[in-house]
Amino acid sequence: MDIFKIVIIGIVGTVLAVLLSDYRKDFAMMIGLITGIIIFLLVADLLSKTLTSLINMLNEADVQFRYLDVALKIIGVSYLAKFAGQICRDAGEGAIAIKVEMAAKIIILALSLPVIGALIQLVIQILP
């Protein structure tokens, strides 16, 4: 099972980071970074398989989901921003973390602008 692998990697990474954080804070931060990357890579394959099968199911059921690509892009942006923000916050740089997350929010707003525009168009069409 993959979950045992992930749990063991997380515990080992935490032990090593705590061990090093007394002597060298920078190396402890890098251990946290690389542990996060390895755990993500272990589940990335599963994530992409699940997403493609979900899209295939939607196509087979003939469901029109027009803004699926926008939703996927927003999920990707928010995941990346959260990852970087947590790394910054762990290293004690809360200000940089907040700025990264705010930039991600602005990008998400810009990405979702066509959806909001389509909604407003729909409301204008329905109203006489």
Next chain:
Amino acid sequence: MEVDLIFKVAAIGIVVAVLNQVLIRSGREDQAMMTTLAGLIVVLFIIVREISTPFDTIKTIFNL
């Protein structure tokens, strides 16, 4: 396996910390600083190569 990377970084960190202590105790502060810098650069090289892989994966998964 990629889990080796965690142990690699931890080993470099422990060795650098020990060397740092020894060199500072024997009164060679400048060499201690050089050792720290060298260890940091080596770890940075390892990390930078690894950090691009999840970014590429996320890019392909979510069509960014």
